[in-house]
Amino acid sequence: MRSRTASCSCGQLRIDVQGEPLGVGVCHCFACQRRTGSVFAALAAFAAPYTVSGTATEYVRTGDQGARFRFRFCPVCGTNLFHTEEGYEESSVAVAVGALADPSFPPPEDSVYDCRRHSWVQLPPGIRTYEKDPT
Template sequence: MPSRTASCSCGQLRIEVRGEPLGVGVCHCLACQRRTGSVFAALAAFAAPYEVTGTATEYVRTGDQGARFRFRFCPVCGTNLFHTEEGYEGSSVAVAVGAFADPSFPPPEDSVYDCRRHSWVQLPPGIRTYDKDPA
């Protein structure tokens, strides 16, 4: 089974995932915009198991529908690398697509919180859009 490694900017924090992504998406919610410093977050979900190397600092945020997400970032360079949903840590992980540093990474299939998407952001053809979170 193929593996991929995503890393923070300084290399101190890494996550290795196996297999193909369960899904790739972008989120335009205001919390993701603030968290990433960009106009959206690009994330890829992977099934467990995954292996983390290095030390992470954590931040827990409650989503609009009450789910709690535990974000992990590097305490040295500040890169927001991955997150899990509380109660599902053992089943999947969401990793920042840019942290793979792989321009051939699969494109997003879904776009959530389209109601917050900046008007100048163009999405790939055929992407499914949701006004908010469909979960």
């Protein structure tokens, strides 16, 4: 089974995941834009188990559909590395694709909150788009 490690910028916080991603997507909601400091968040979901090394600071946010998300970031360099959805921590984790530092990583399959996508952002051909969160 393939193993992958995502790391913060300073290397203090790491997460190890196993296997292929359950899904890869981008989110253009304003919360993700502000959280990442970019025009969208690129995320990959992985099945548990996963292993976290280092110290993380947590930020909890309630999504538009009422789900609570626990974002973990490095208290040293500020990298937002991964998050879990409350109630699903034991089954899956979403990792920031850029933190995997793997240019060969699979492209996104889904794009959510397309209504907030910057007009100059081009998506891969064939990607499923949703005006808001489909869940």
